[in-house]
Amino acid sequence: MKVTVGPAQYIRRMGLLNEAGTYIKNFGKTAALIGGHNSLSIVEKSLRQSLSEYEISLEYSLWYGGESSQTNIDRLVEALASHNIDVVIVVGGGKAIDTVKAVAYRLNKPLVAIPTIAATCAAATPISILYNDEGEFIGIGRESKAPDLVLADTTVILNAPVRYLIAGIGDTLAKWFETKSSVKNAVPTAINQTAIVIAGQLYKTLLRIGKEAVQSVEKLDLTKELEDVIDAIILISGSVSGYGGDDCRTAGAHAIYSGLTIFPEIHETYHGEIVAFGILAQLCMEGAGKEELNTLISYYKEIGLPFTLRQMGIKSLTDHQWKEFGEITVTIEDMANMPFEVTPEMVIEAVRRADEIGNEILSTTTKC
Incomplete structure (x- = not known):
C-alpha cells in the first residue's frame, strides 16, 4: 500500500509572501519561478525581495504556458534541465500548479507552491490534470509530485476575484x-x-x-x-x-x-x-x-x-x-x-x- 497525503508542509496566513524566504531557504540557494502572467506580476517582486534576504538567487521567472499540457511541461523541463536549480517555485491557480508539479517530478527537484487563488486542491495532490494545448481534457498525469511546501498568503487570495473562491467551493x-x-x-x-x-x-x-x-x-x-x-x-x-x-x-x-x-x-x-x-x-x-x-x-x-x-x-x-x-x-x-x-x-x-x-x-x- 502506498499513500501520499498532501504536501509535506502547509502554511497559511496574511502577509506570508513577505516571509517566503524563511521557509524556502531550507531547499537551497538557487530557484526558478514559474506561473501565470497575472500571478507572476502579483507575487514576483515581494518573493524576490524575501528570497534575497536569505541570499537565495531567483535565477529564472517563466510563464507556465497557459495550459497544463505536455507541450508546456516538456518546454519548461528543457528550459531548466541543464541549469543548476535547487528548488522550483510555482505561483498561480490549478493549471499552473499541475504543470509545475509534473516539471518538478521530471527534474527531481523540491517544489514550493504559492497558490494565488483558492479554486482547486491542486497544491495538495500528487497528480496533474492534463489538457491539450486547446484546453480539452486528456487525462490524469501521475508523473507528478505533491509540493514539499505550500505557502498560502491570505492577503493575495483575499484580493483575487471572488469568482475563483466560488469555483473552489464547487470543486470541493x-x-x-x-x-x-x-x-x-x-x-x-x-x-x-x-x-x-x-x-x-x-x-x-x-x-x-x-x-x-x-x-x-x-x-x-x-x-x-x-x-x-x-x-x-x-x-x-x-x-x-x-x-x-x-x-x-x-x-x-x-x-x-x-x-x-x-x-x-x-x-x-x-x-x-x-x-x-x-x-x-x-x-x-x-x-x-x-x-x-x-x-x-x-x-x-x-x-x-x-x-x-x-x-x-x-x-x-x-x-x-x-x-x-x-x-x-x-x-x-x-x-x-x-x-x-x-x-x-x-x-x-x-x-x-x-x-x-x-x-x-x-x-x-x-x-x-
Missing part, C-alpha cells in the same frame, strides 16, 4: 458526492473510510459557511469563515484524495466536466463551476430525487454557482454534439469510478435532466 463540494460513489467499488478500510468522513465534513462546512466566505471576499474582509474555506479548498480537499487513493477518486461529476471541455464556448467557465454542474448530472444518473437537486441548486444560487448549460456558455447542442459528448465522457477514467456501468445515453440523459431542472428554477427566479 464534489469530494463528498464523488467519494461516496466511488468508494462503493472498494473493500472498506480504515483509510478509505477516513476519507469519506473528511469529505462529508467538508460538505457540511461549505454548506454552513460558504456564503459567509464569499461575502468576506466581496467585502475584502478576512474572516475566520474565509480562512476555513481556503483551508478546506486547498488543503483538506486534497487530503480526501490522499487518504482515499484509488478507492476515493473523482467520479461522474469530474468526468462530465472533462467531457464538456470539448466545447470551446465553455472554456471561459472555471473548472469548479463546471464540476458543480457535473454534480447535479451525477445525481441524476444515480436517480436522486428532484427535491435533493433543488436543495443543492438553492445553495448554488446563494453563492453564485451555475446550474444550467446556458449559464456556462452552452446555448444549444446539435444531436451530433450530444452524441460526441456522451461517447467521450464515458471513456474518461473518472467515469469508471462510478459504482455501475455508465453508457453515453445515460450521460446525455443525466445532463439534459440536470439542465432541465436548473432551467425550471432559473425561470421561476426570473419571473419572481
Whole structure:
C-alpha cells in the first residue's frame, strides 16, 4: 500500500509572501519561478525581495504556458534541465500548479507552491490534470509530485476575484458526492473510510459557511469563515484524495466536466463551476430525487454557482454534439469510478435532466 497525503508542509496566513524566504531557504540557494502572467506580476517582486534576504538567487521567472499540457511541461523541463536549480517555485491557480508539479517530478527537484487563488486542491495532490494545448481534457498525469511546501498568503487570495473562491467551493463540494460513489467499488478500510468522513465534513462546512466566505471576499474582509474555506479548498480537499487513493477518486461529476471541455464556448467557465454542474448530472444518473437537486441548486444560487448549460456558455447542442459528448465522457477514467456501468445515453440523459431542472428554477427566479 502506498499513500501520499498532501504536501509535506502547509502554511497559511496574511502577509506570508513577505516571509517566503524563511521557509524556502531550507531547499537551497538557487530557484526558478514559474506561473501565470497575472500571478507572476502579483507575487514576483515581494518573493524576490524575501528570497534575497536569505541570499537565495531567483535565477529564472517563466510563464507556465497557459495550459497544463505536455507541450508546456516538456518546454519548461528543457528550459531548466541543464541549469543548476535547487528548488522550483510555482505561483498561480490549478493549471499552473499541475504543470509545475509534473516539471518538478521530471527534474527531481523540491517544489514550493504559492497558490494565488483558492479554486482547486491542486497544491495538495500528487497528480496533474492534463489538457491539450486547446484546453480539452486528456487525462490524469501521475508523473507528478505533491509540493514539499505550500505557502498560502491570505492577503493575495483575499484580493483575487471572488469568482475563483466560488469555483473552489464547487470543486470541493464534489469530494463528498464523488467519494461516496466511488468508494462503493472498494473493500472498506480504515483509510478509505477516513476519507469519506473528511469529505462529508467538508460538505457540511461549505454548506454552513460558504456564503459567509464569499461575502468576506466581496467585502475584502478576512474572516475566520474565509480562512476555513481556503483551508478546506486547498488543503483538506486534497487530503480526501490522499487518504482515499484509488478507492476515493473523482467520479461522474469530474468526468462530465472533462467531457464538456470539448466545447470551446465553455472554456471561459472555471473548472469548479463546471464540476458543480457535473454534480447535479451525477445525481441524476444515480436517480436522486428532484427535491435533493433543488436543495443543492438553492445553495448554488446563494453563492453564485451555475446550474444550467446556458449559464456556462452552452446555448444549444446539435444531436451530433450530444452524441460526441456522451461517447467521450464515458471513456474518461473518472467515469469508471462510478459504482455501475455508465453508457453515453445515460450521460446525455443525466445532463439534459440536470439542465432541465436548473432551467425550471432559473425561470421561476426570473419571473419572481
